[in-house]
Each structure stands twice: as C-alpha cells, then as structure tokens.
Amino acid sequence: MHITAMTLSCAAGVGLPAVRAALHAARTGLRVNDFPHCDLETWIGRVDGIEEICLDQQFTGWSCRNNQLAMLGLEQDQFMASVSSLKQRVDPTRIACIIGTTTAGISNTEAAYRGLPRGQGFQAEHLQPRVHSQHVSASFVAEVLGLDGPVLTVSTACSSSAKVFANAVRLINSGWVDAAIVGGVDSLCLSVLYGFHSLELISNHPCQPFDLNRSGLSLGEAAGFAILERHNSANSQGRLLGFGESSDAHHMASPHPDGSGARAAMQQALDSAQLQPEQISYINCHGTATPLNDRIEAAAIKQVFPKPPPAASTKAFTGHTLGAAGITESILSLLSLQEQWVPASLNCQAPEAEWADFILTAAQHMPVNYVLNNAFGFGGSNTSLLFGRA
Amino acid sequence: MNIDVDVLGVGVCAPGLADWNSLMAAFSGAELDTDQAANHGTLLSARDRRRAPSTVKLTFSAAEQACVMAGIAPDEPIAIFSTSMGDMAISDYMCQVLAESPQQLSPTRFHNSVHNAASGYWSIGVGAKGDITALCGGVDSATVGLIDALSRIGGTTKPVLVVIYDDIAVGPMRELFPANYPFCAALLLSRPTTAAALMKLRASPVRRQDSTVAMPPALAQRIEDNPAARLLPLLALIGGHTDAPITLGAEQGPGIEFRRRML
Known part of the structure; x- marks a missing residue:
C-alpha cells in the first residue's frame, strides 16, 4: 500500500519543511x-496559530x-491539492476518511461548563451537537475534502491514529474503497492536562x-x-508493508x-x-518518557x-500527541525512509544501561529500508506499523 | 459488491430488553417492562460491577450474550465497540470538576473517560488479547461499526464481535443528547460457512436512509430515542420478524443493505 501524500503539523513545526528543520536542528517544540x-x-x-484559524461559515457546526x-494541518504541504488530484483519479464515493482522535472537541465541552451554575443548561453558543461527539474530527475532514466513502473515527487512546492505517488497508482490500485519507488530530485541553497530572504521569520538565x-x-497536539492507495506507485512517498494490533488485557x-501486548503487535507487524x-x-x-512505559x-x-x-x-520534539501520535510518528518514520537519516532520541542524554546499545543519542545518516513504528495506549491497545521505501 | 456474513449470536441490553428472548417477545407485542432488573451476565463479578462505569455494564451484558449464543469463548473474537457519545456520566463529571477544581480530578475517572473504556474493560475482563477497537460515527455509529466488521470478515478466520451502544446523558448534555433509554446490541459475526447460523446475511453498500420496519410503538420509540437502537430493524430481520431487506444509512458515505441469504 502506497502513501502518496502526507502532511504534518505539530509543535516541532507546521508543515513538513518546518518539521524537517526542527528534526535536523535537534530542536524541541516543547x-x-x-x-x-x-x-x-x-x-x-x-x-502556534491554531486560535487564528477561522473556519468557513459552512463549518460553524x-x-x-x-x-x-x-484545518491548519490540511492547508500545509499542498495536501488539499493532492486530494483534489486523487479525486480526479478515484471517485469520491470510493475514498474513505479515517481519523484517529482522543480529545476531539472536548475543549468546547469544557468551555461550555465553565462559569455555568450547576443545574443550568449550556449557553446557546455551546449547543453544538456534532462537536461534543468524538466523530467531529473525521466528519469535518470528510466534509472539507469532499469525500463520500465510509467516514470512521478511531478512538483507542494513544494507538488511535496508528490503527487508522489498518482500517484503511481492510477497507481497500475488502473492496469498499480504492483509496483512503487517514490521519489523526488531537488538541490540548484541560481534560488531558489535568487528567495525566492526576495520574502523576506528566513531567515538570521537557x-x-x-x-x-x-x-x-510532555503533552502535545498535532494534526x-x-x-x-494500493496502486499509483509513481507518486509513492513510502509504503505501508504490515501492521500488528493487540491488547494487553x-x-x-x-x-x-x-x-x-507490545511484543505481539511488533511480531504481527513483522x-x-x-x-x-x-x-x-x-x-x-x-517512548512516552514515563519511567514504566519506556x-x-x-x-x-x-x-x-x-x-x-x-x-x-521523537516525543521530545512534538510532545505526546495522544490520538495523533500514530500519524505523527508514521510520517516521521516515512521522512527517515526518504532521507536515509534517523533523528536522535531527543533529550536522552544518559540512556539506561539496558538499552544504551540501541537507543540513539545522536542523529545518524544510515541506510533506512524498513521502519517499525509503535503506538501503545490506555485500555492496553497496541499497534505497530511497518513502513518501507517508495 | 456483496459481502456474505453469518450471524452466530446476538445480545441486547436496554431497559425492558434484558436479552434476545425479551426483544423477540417485544417484537411480537409483549410490553416492555422497564422496571425489570438488568441482566448482568456472569463475566463481571459483583465487586467489579459496583465499580464499573455504566457503559461497561451495558456492553458486557450484550457482548456476553452474543458469545454465549454462538458458543464462542469471549476472548476469541476480534471486537469492535462503536458509540456516538461514549460515557456521558464521566464526561459530565470531568467537565464539572475541570470548571470548578481541576486539581481534584479523579485519576480513575480520567482513565475511564477514554472512548475505548468499554472495549478496554472487555479485553481485561475476558482476557482478550487480540485486535479490539473503539469507533465512533456520531449518530451513524451503528453503520460505521458494521462497515468495519464487514471489511474484516473476508480477511480473517476469527469471529468478529460488534458492540453498538449509547448511554444516556446526564447534566447539561441532555439538551444535546436527550435519549431516555440506554441501548446496546452485540452481534457475533463470522465469514460464511456451511455450518448452521442464527441467520445468514448478504450485505452491500447502498445510498439510502434507514429502513422502517413495522414494530410495536414501544420499540419504534427506542429508535427515535437513541441512535444505537437504529439497529432494531436489522435485529428484526435476524430474528425473523421481517423478511424484507434492511438498510442502515449514514449521513456521510455509504450505508449498508442487509438481506437474508438464500441457500
């Protein structure tokens, strides 16, 4: 399966040129x-810049x-133009839209409760039925891009936007569609900031x-x-070669x-x-940087x-973008395949002895043929993706 | 495009609809006894049941029934949980605490607030270590869950458990999601075989709205009440209460038509 276009906006940079620059400069976005x-x-x-994005009137809901x-993410890296060109090759009813998220529009639900006396209903501006459902992300992306195939939101915590690749492969292989837009969008909100704080999982430092x-x-946000696409190798930016999905139980x-669970996901991907x-x-x-997870x-x-x-x-470049971590790191994996270069595990100055022989403390030019990307989440949801060169 | 699928088991959990038999009776005109004690199944211990979020109780009951009817161990199937709103009692709690005293947020309630809480507890409760996912399609979550299931059927020998549910809102969210009755239905599906099945179906993508099927008003009202109950016409087909093909539509993208597969 070919990845024929991609875009990434995260704290490390908005759009791939900015992301690349941050990676090569070993510059954190935190x-x-x-x-x-x-x-x-x-x-x-x-x-930066999220608050300034104005959605067209038709997207008020x-x-x-x-x-x-x-929207900020879709506007980068000529992604909209790539989708337009895809729609000339593939009927929009044959293009799926599968987006991973955990936060969705919850920051609006939080705002709706702020200053609300108990027992009182939401102010009129907060009566947004779509926004309070997790589906707000996938339905919005499908609407903006004019896609008319199946529209799915995957919300399995931090594996969400890794799982979207597996959903896309199944929808294509089973004949529902010929192509898929996959992605992940997660935005900072009080639920995750105070939530991870309550679990004593966030650091005071980068x-x-x-x-x-x-x-x-460190929490982050990204789109x-x-x-x-199965065919169209002419535009290939890299290939998805396999995936594994497991549960810890x-x-x-x-x-x-x-x-x-992590082992099973990696083995299945191989x-x-x-x-x-x-x-x-x-x-x-x-690599979330909690003592136990790593x-x-x-x-x-x-x-x-x-x-x-x-x-x-790469979490110290971007922060942990939760429901967008899968897509963020898939795109970073694809960049490594394109550039034959792998970034340092930023902020890891003194790796523990058990992994000092393989965790990178400095970036490296090296032959990169196959990259495994791990995404593990709450609920014991594990996904590993295997990418190869175009 | 046609996708053939066998239905091996079904489970239902909603007030007055404790299981498949009570749903079948309701299709035949029996009154819905909403005071009837909920069917808790056996997979959750009494202790876990007291502590479990309401969406976990709702989904465990239906999912266990579907597995039991199919004679399949609950840790065996791939599982797809699909819901529009997830756990609205927890989101009400979270938003209220975040508005008033965010440092007081309960860590347990926070990790139970994820959209995949019900599927996560299912995996933990039954020891299922395979692929378990949590989807959302807004009010079309039933359609979306079934499309995902149908996309898997041809590519795996494993059974596929689809659990569609929506709980009721508490607090100010009731204005936006006014359902009065929680609803959950679980379907245990497999690739078509020559073995007996509860119902053998043929599914195909269509662009149509939901079918309407004649049913007693108390059941028809549930469809209006809760988007998860949009599965009722399909359940009527599976239970033999209608022979007509059934469509489950979607606001965006294709819906699905299901018809009985003639052997």
Whole structure:
C-alpha cells in the first residue's frame, strides 16, 4: 500500500519543511505551559496559530480547537491539492476518511461548563451537537475534502491514529474503497492536562524519553494526514508493508509488565510484512518518557529483536500527541525512509544501561529500508506499523 | 459488491430488553417492562460491577450474550465497540470538576473517560488479547461499526464481535443528547460457512436512509430515542420478524443493505 501524500503539523513545526528543520536542528517544540485556564507546572507541545484559524461559515457546526488544528494541518504541504488530484483519479464515493482522535472537541465541552451554575443548561453558543461527539474530527475532514466513502473515527487512546492505517488497508482490500485519507488530530485541553497530572504521569520538565532521569511525559497536539492507495506507485512517498494490533488485557492505564501486548503487535507487524527482525533498520518507539512505559517497551523490543536496530522516541520534539501520535510518528518514520537519516532520541542524554546499545543519542545518516513504528495506549491497545521505501 | 456474513449470536441490553428472548417477545407485542432488573451476565463479578462505569455494564451484558449464543469463548473474537457519545456520566463529571477544581480530578475517572473504556474493560475482563477497537460515527455509529466488521470478515478466520451502544446523558448534555433509554446490541459475526447460523446475511453498500420496519410503538420509540437502537430493524430481520431487506444509512458515505441469504 502506497502513501502518496502526507502532511504534518505539530509543535516541532507546521508543515513538513518546518518539521524537517526542527528534526535536523535537534530542536524541541516543547515550551513552558502557557495553555489558558491551566496552571500546571509542565512543558507542552502547543502548536502556534491554531486560535487564528477561522473556519468557513459552512463549518460553524464543526467549530472547535480540534478542527481549527485539522484545518491548519490540511492547508500545509499542498495536501488539499493532492486530494483534489486523487479525486480526479478515484471517485469520491470510493475514498474513505479515517481519523484517529482522543480529545476531539472536548475543549468546547469544557468551555461550555465553565462559569455555568450547576443545574443550568449550556449557553446557546455551546449547543453544538456534532462537536461534543468524538466523530467531529473525521466528519469535518470528510466534509472539507469532499469525500463520500465510509467516514470512521478511531478512538483507542494513544494507538488511535496508528490503527487508522489498518482500517484503511481492510477497507481497500475488502473492496469498499480504492483509496483512503487517514490521519489523526488531537488538541490540548484541560481534560488531558489535568487528567495525566492526576495520574502523576506528566513531567515538570521537557520529557526525556529513555533517559535515566526521565520523569514523565510532555503533552502535545498535532494534526497529520496521509493518502493511502494500493496502486499509483509513481507518486509513492513510502509504503505501508504490515501492521500488528493487540491488547494487553491487563489494566486501563498501565501496560502489561511483561510487555506481551507490545511484543505481539511488533511480531504481527513483522509477520504480516514477511520481514525478519534483522531486516528492520530503525524503530520509532512509542517512548512516552514515563519511567514504566519506556522500560516495558525497551524490554519488549529486546524480546522481539535479538539484536535491536537503532531506535528513538521523537516525543521530545512534538510532545505526546495522544490520538495523533500514530500519524505523527508514521510520517516521521516515512521522512527517515526518504532521507536515509534517523533523528536522535531527543533529550536522552544518559540512556539506561539496558538499552544504551540501541537507543540513539545522536542523529545518524544510515541506510533506512524498513521502519517499525509503535503506538501503545490506555485500555492496553497496541499497534505497530511497518513502513518501507517508495 | 456483496459481502456474505453469518450471524452466530446476538445480545441486547436496554431497559425492558434484558436479552434476545425479551426483544423477540417485544417484537411480537409483549410490553416492555422497564422496571425489570438488568441482566448482568456472569463475566463481571459483583465487586467489579459496583465499580464499573455504566457503559461497561451495558456492553458486557450484550457482548456476553452474543458469545454465549454462538458458543464462542469471549476472548476469541476480534471486537469492535462503536458509540456516538461514549460515557456521558464521566464526561459530565470531568467537565464539572475541570470548571470548578481541576486539581481534584479523579485519576480513575480520567482513565475511564477514554472512548475505548468499554472495549478496554472487555479485553481485561475476558482476557482478550487480540485486535479490539473503539469507533465512533456520531449518530451513524451503528453503520460505521458494521462497515468495519464487514471489511474484516473476508480477511480473517476469527469471529468478529460488534458492540453498538449509547448511554444516556446526564447534566447539561441532555439538551444535546436527550435519549431516555440506554441501548446496546452485540452481534457475533463470522465469514460464511456451511455450518448452521442464527441467520445468514448478504450485505452491500447502498445510498439510502434507514429502513422502517413495522414494530410495536414501544420499540419504534427506542429508535427515535437513541441512535444505537437504529439497529432494531436489522435485529428484526435476524430474528425473523421481517423478511424484507434492511438498510442502515449514514449521513456521510455509504450505508449498508442487509438481506437474508438464500441457500
């Protein structure tokens, strides 16, 4: 399956040229928390310019921060033009739209409650039926792009926008559609900031994935989109070769201590791509920088890969973008395949001994043929994607 | 395009509709006894049931019934949970606390607020380690869940459990989602085989609105009440209460027509 167009907007940069520049400069997109109505001492991957995005009148019913971010994202990297050209090749009824999100429009629901005396109804401006459902993201993207195939929202916490690739492959292979727009959009909101704070999972400092002193995650926001087509190798930017999806069946908010779910997802991805562990060039880890997650992921990698390939977490560039993490890191994986270059696991200065031999503390030019991208989430939902060169 | 699929089991959970048999009786005109005790099934212990969010209780009951009817262990199927609004009691709690005293937010309620809470608890509760997903299609979540299921049927030998549900809103969200009755239905589907099935169906994409099927007013009202209950015409077809093809539509993209597959 070919990825024939892609775009990414996140704290590291709005649009791929800006993202590339940040990666090569090893420049974090994280900043001291300045999110309105939030006084937590933490760092966030906030995207500049979201608030200035005005949605056209016809999209008033969809208006929320998540869709402002989606619009900002869709406007980058000539993505709209790529979709227009796709629609000349493929009937819009044969193009699926599958978007992962966890936050959706919840920041509007939060705002609707703010200053509301108990027992009183929402102010008129907050009576937005679409915006309070998770489906607000996928339905908006389908509407903006004029797509008329199946429109699905996937919301499996932090694996959401990795799973969208698997949904797209199944819809294409089963004959429902000929192409799919996949993506993920998640926006900062009080629910996730205070929620992860309540779980004691966020750091007071910029996150340090895989570092000895890591102390939790930094939250971020992002919008990323890609076009998936079975044919059209002429425009290929890279290929999706396989995927694995598994469940921990252990706990809502903690990964299984033996890493069996993560291991199963990675192994399935290898099997479905018919690749051996030693053929993998690089792993984009989930690497959230919580003490437990990184330890379990690294151990699972060592079980699947007798000699692990170079691996990194890109969370310190972008923050953990939750429902958009899958697409964000898929696009970063595809950039590595295109550039034959892998970024450092930014902010990892002193990796723990157990993974010091494969977690990258510096960027590297190297042959990159196959990249594995991990996305693991609450509810024990694990997804691994395997990408190859165009 | 046609996709053939066998229905191996069905489960239902809604006030007055404790299981498949009570739904079949209701299609035949039996009154809905909304005071009837809910059917909790056996998979959740009494202790877990007390602590579990309401969407977990709602979905466990229907999903377990579907597995039992099919004679399939609950950890075996791929599972697709699809809901428009998720857990509205938790989102009411979260938004209220965030508006008043955000530092007081309960960590348990936060991790239970994810859209995949019901599917996550299902995986944990039955020990299912395969592919389990949580979808949303707004008011078309039933259609979206079934499209996902149909896209999988030809590519796997595993059964596919589809759980469609919506709870009722509490607090100010009631104005936007005024359902009075929660509703959940679970279908256990498999690729077509020569073995017996509850119903053998042929599905195809169509561009039409939902079919209407003659049914007692108390059931028809549930369709108006809760978007998850838009599955009722399909359940009528599966239960033999109608022979006509059934369409489940969607605001965006294709709907699905289901018809009985003649052998």
